[in-house]
Amino acid sequence: MLPKKILLSVAGILAGALLLSACSSGDDGGSPAGGAPASGSASPSATPVAVTFEPAGGTGVNPATPIVVKAANGKLLDVTVTNTAKGKTVAGKLADDGSSWTSSEPLGYGATYKIVAHAQGANGQPIEQDNQISTIAPKxxxxxxxxxxxxxxxxxxxxxxxxxxxxxxxxxxxxxxxxxxxxxxxxxxxxxxxxxxxxxxxxxxxxxxxxxxxxxxxxxxxxxxxxxxxxxxxxxxxxxxxxxxDSWIAKADGNSEQMQIFHNGAMVKSMPISMGKDATPTHLGAHVISDKQANYTMDSCTYGVCPPDPKAYRSNEKFSERISNDGEFVHENPNSVGQQGSSNVSHGCINLNDANAQWFFQNMGLGDVVEVTNSGGPQLPVWDLYGDWTKSWADWQAGSAIK
Known part of the structure; x- marks a missing residue:
C-alpha cells in the first residue's frame, strides 16, 4: 500500500488533468471528443434543400408571368412544367449553378400546369417537390x-x-x-x-x-x-x-385655286384645282392619303348622305386618292375642268384634269400629305380617319392616357 502522502499527490495530478480537459473542450464550443456534433446542435451539411415556386400556386395566374423555381441550401437537378390538358411541356432554362429555373415561353390562357422539381441538398439527399397553378380565362x-x-x-x-x-x-x-x-x-x-x-x-x-x-x-x-x-x-x-x-406634300389653296406639290421640300409641280363648293366645303388642315384606286365609285351613302338629300351623289371617278373618311378625295373630274383654277364646285373633293390627276396618282401615295388652306370649310376633325395633324402638339399629348 502506498503511503497516504503519495496517494494525495496522485489524486491531485488526476484532478488537474481533468480540469485541463474540461477547459480544452469548452474552447471549441463543447464538441465531444472525436469532433461529433454536440447533442441538440445541427451541422450545415445536415440541412435539407428548400425549393420554392413563383407564382406560389393557385388560380388566376397571369400567363405572361414567368414561372421561377428556386433552390436554397442545395441545387435544382431538373424542372418540368406540363400543361395538364395538352401534355405539352413548357420551355425553360436552368441556371448554371442550379440555384433557379425560369420558364422561357408564355403560358396559355385558361390552362392548368403541373410543376415537378428535382433537387439535391448540400447533404447529398435528393428530393422531389411538386406544385400546380391555373391561369386566368378571359371573357x-x-x-x-x-x-x-x-x-x-x-x-x-x-x-x-x-x-x-x-x-x-x-x-x-x-x-x-x-x-x-x-x-x-x-x-x-x-x-x-x-x-x-x-x-x-x-x-x-x-x-x-x-x-x-x-x-x-x-x-x-x-x-x-x-x-x-x-x-x-x-x-x-x-x-x-x-x-x-420620300417626303411628298401637296398644298391646296382655296384662294389661288392652285395646288403646289413639294418633293423633299422642293416644289416640283403646280396644278389648277376645284375644291368643295359653299354647301360642301373641303375641310381645312393637313389631310393624309389613306387609299388610292385607279377607278373608284364614289357614293355619299357610304358616309350617311343618301337620296333624296340634295348633297347625295354617286359617280365613277378615275385616279382617286382618299384624304378623309367623309368622302374627300383628290381625283380626276372632267366635268369641273372649266372651273379648275377659278372656282370651287365639288362636293368636297379636290378636282384635277386628266393629265394632272394621273401625275398626282403616280407620285403621291399612302401617308403623303395634302394640306388644305382657305377652303371656307371647318377644320378636319381628329377622328376623321387621319385628322391627327389638325391638333397642336400640346393638345395631341393631352390625348395620351399616361399622365
Missing amino acids: KQANANLIPAPAAVASTGVGVGQPIVFSFGKVAVKNKAAVEKALTVESTPKQDGSWYWIDDSNVHYRPKEYWKAGTTLKVSAKIYGVDFGGGVFGAEDRTETYKVH
Missing part, C-alpha cells in the same frame, strides 16, 4: 390590328404624315394606360412622338412634326397578358416595321 381577347396593314405598304413605304394606328376592333378599352404602356414606336432617326386615344377602341401615334424621309419605324404591341378591363385581355404580342419614303 374575351383583344387583337392589336395595325393600320396601315404592314403588308400593304411593305414595297412602297409610307409618307411623312402617316400616323401609326392600333385598332382593337369592337373592344372598348377600359384600362387605357395599361394598354398604352405596352405599345411602343421606335424611330430611326429618333423623333419625339406620343399616343392619342381617338376613342375607346383606337389609339394613334404621331411625331411632333412630320416623319423625316427615310425613317425606319419599329412598332410593337406587347399586349399578351395585359388586362384591358372588363374581363378582356390581350391576345398576342406583335412587332412590325415600317419604312418612311
Whole structure:
C-alpha cells in the first residue's frame, strides 16, 4: 500500500488533468471528443434543400408571368412544367449553378400546369417537390390590328404624315394606360412622338412634326397578358416595321385655286384645282392619303348622305386618292375642268384634269400629305380617319392616357 502522502499527490495530478480537459473542450464550443456534433446542435451539411415556386400556386395566374423555381441550401437537378390538358411541356432554362429555373415561353390562357422539381441538398439527399397553378380565362381577347396593314405598304413605304394606328376592333378599352404602356414606336432617326386615344377602341401615334424621309419605324404591341378591363385581355404580342419614303406634300389653296406639290421640300409641280363648293366645303388642315384606286365609285351613302338629300351623289371617278373618311378625295373630274383654277364646285373633293390627276396618282401615295388652306370649310376633325395633324402638339399629348 502506498503511503497516504503519495496517494494525495496522485489524486491531485488526476484532478488537474481533468480540469485541463474540461477547459480544452469548452474552447471549441463543447464538441465531444472525436469532433461529433454536440447533442441538440445541427451541422450545415445536415440541412435539407428548400425549393420554392413563383407564382406560389393557385388560380388566376397571369400567363405572361414567368414561372421561377428556386433552390436554397442545395441545387435544382431538373424542372418540368406540363400543361395538364395538352401534355405539352413548357420551355425553360436552368441556371448554371442550379440555384433557379425560369420558364422561357408564355403560358396559355385558361390552362392548368403541373410543376415537378428535382433537387439535391448540400447533404447529398435528393428530393422531389411538386406544385400546380391555373391561369386566368378571359371573357374575351383583344387583337392589336395595325393600320396601315404592314403588308400593304411593305414595297412602297409610307409618307411623312402617316400616323401609326392600333385598332382593337369592337373592344372598348377600359384600362387605357395599361394598354398604352405596352405599345411602343421606335424611330430611326429618333423623333419625339406620343399616343392619342381617338376613342375607346383606337389609339394613334404621331411625331411632333412630320416623319423625316427615310425613317425606319419599329412598332410593337406587347399586349399578351395585359388586362384591358372588363374581363378582356390581350391576345398576342406583335412587332412590325415600317419604312418612311420620300417626303411628298401637296398644298391646296382655296384662294389661288392652285395646288403646289413639294418633293423633299422642293416644289416640283403646280396644278389648277376645284375644291368643295359653299354647301360642301373641303375641310381645312393637313389631310393624309389613306387609299388610292385607279377607278373608284364614289357614293355619299357610304358616309350617311343618301337620296333624296340634295348633297347625295354617286359617280365613277378615275385616279382617286382618299384624304378623309367623309368622302374627300383628290381625283380626276372632267366635268369641273372649266372651273379648275377659278372656282370651287365639288362636293368636297379636290378636282384635277386628266393629265394632272394621273401625275398626282403616280407620285403621291399612302401617308403623303395634302394640306388644305382657305377652303371656307371647318377644320378636319381628329377622328376623321387621319385628322391627327389638325391638333397642336400640346393638345395631341393631352390625348395620351399616361399622365
